[in-house]
Amino acid sequence: MKALSILGSTGSIGTQTLEIVDDFPELFKVVALTAGKNLDLLVKQIQRHRPEVVALADPNSIAELQERLTSCGAALKPPVLLAGSDGICAAAAWASADLVVTGIVGCAGLLPTLAAIRAGKDLALANKETLIAAGPVVLPELEKSGSRLLPADSEHSAIFQCLQGTPWADSARLSTGIAPPGLRRIQLTASGGAFRDWDPADLSKATVADATSHPNWSMGRKITVDSASLMNKGLEIIEAHYLFGLDYNEIEIVIHPQSIIHSMVELADSSVLAQLGWPDMKLPLLYCLSWPQRLETPWRRLDLTEVAELTFRKPNPAMYPCMDLAYAAGRAGGTMPAVLNAANEQAVAMFLEERIQFLDIPKLIERTCAKHQQELRADPSLADVLAVDSWARQITAEAAP
Template sequence: MRKIAVIGSTGSIGTQTLDVVMQHPEQFVIEGLAAGSNIDMFVQQVNAFRPKKASIGSKQLAEQVAPLLPADVELYYGEQGLIEVAAGTDADFVLSAIVGSAGLPPTLAAIAEGKTIGIANKETLVTAGHIVTELAKQKGVKLVPVDSEHSAIFQCLNGENLNEVDHITLTASGGAFRDLTRAQLQNVTLEDALKHPNWSMGAKLTIDSATMVNKGLEVIEAHWLFDLPYDKIKVLLHPESIIHSFVEYRDGSIIAQLGTPDMRVPIQYAMTYPARLASASKRLSLAEVGKLHFREMDEERFPCLRLAYECGKIGGTATTVFNAANEVAVARFMSRAIPFMQIETIIEEVLSKHIPVAKADLETIQAADRWARETAALL
């Protein structure tokens, strides 16, 4: 039986992870749960799974939920609570599914304790990839990808020699606005942006998909997960989201991973790797699908993807600032303070004001993150 801690338990990935646990109660036990502000769902989860430790976003929320939880559950809050749940239980697998750079401290703490990490929080590697991967190497910890694209590449590389890879290709659905011109994007609304055509995801991730920031973050994450240079990481528009990603080898052979758009499949694979369990997810019928479509990525249409590649190649704090500026810009868009197109404008302007620091330590990264957020909030 595998012991699991979930950071970000009330989010889209977190809830689907717990769904997998419920499908296989003989395989998994929940040791820790951490959530942000969704107290109703958090209370339900803690009472259903009775973890040893649980954490909520703030002291005020902790005081509010404490009377509603089992007496034997240790309750924490804030960043320290995330760290307790990630590193302070008997869990051998920690699913890092919290949104944003807040996932970095608990992930580092879990790695330091030697726990296998399921990486669903791409911002952790985008913000401090060199620190995370170096610590994982030192501790002998495996970083198992959960994102469907990275899980696909992970599976396509299984048993293969990385030196024989010509390139990898991450597929992109294109998000809610994939068929709109830049002129048509001028008047789109928050409600429009949240209508992802294929996947059921959280609000922030859905908006990142519409701007193509999400794919840019995935490119940077792939660089760190698979130790590949950026010129070996490509992106291809694939509206159906059936081929989740693929690897082309130097002999011209292409190995792809296919499946229906259901995040429970890569989540479960990460939790059981290298074994595979039966899944209740709908099976893929290529006869039903009939045709698959692909389009080259247009970086003029999706400038945030171009910015992500540029930041990745620069390295250091450039990717930290890219991520932080985007988080603030998306939050402002979600509060209806700015129009959709201003997200990319804010990111580019913040980057233009930043002087990157190569091989930055954690303190420098955190300072760059704070500066980027403060700057993005004023633009």
């Protein structure tokens, strides 16, 4: 049985992971949970899964959680309760955990992910910002600890699954900085987001409601805006570079409105392998948890005759300026991807608060990255990454029109 520590248990990744645990109770158990402010759901998760430790991001919520758990009665053995950044990191490195699912959104997931790596834990990585902001820091830590990093987001999981048919599959060591033998090119598929069928000239009129209306599925507001700007794929390009070791020239974005092909790899002999399935995060999460095995599920099976057609097109840079900003930041390397990520998080937050317009997002990101150019650290420390993350957020906020 595999013991799990789930970071961000009340979010989308965490709740879907717990659904998988419910589906396969003989294979997985929960030993650690971390969460934010959704105590109603967290208490239910604790009652059902009986973790050894629970950590809250907000120390001020500990007393309320303790009171709620006490009211559950003697039938519930109380877990160890921790709080704050140190508490989240302790839960990530919890001794009895075999695999850590990193579902915390944004750069807040960096420190607990590093804590898990330093404790020698394997990771199901759903927090892309860990590698984007701190790839030069994380890669040496993985090498030192021997932790295995498994991608849990659908695109990088698709690439990982396609590579299982190559000579590299036996080792499956990602984030080494060296591309797997025979891998020539990666194609990351993108839905195109809320504005994929808009005229670029109309983006100046885009509202928050427009940007958060995804044509294919329901997601959190921040990631839905990133999908509309294509920054989500820009960030995934940087993550793919660190995971699979390919040069940025060999990592492409393809608009695929049906979201059935989750990504593709081209091998040295020109063969192209793709992973297909209905858009559902539970499948890549299950593969992370069960790898290298395949578990039988009762889930809906893909019927291509039902899909009827699969279409593809190149992304229009005029529609998606964030795409080129991400390529530029990735190629600059060092601390620049951390600045890109932080500037985007700040700009998107201001857009969602209706303090800026949609087209201000790439303008603010570009301005912040340009200001950082002279201060770029090519070989950053963790302290450097955290410092530029804070700096970029402040500079972006101050530059708002």
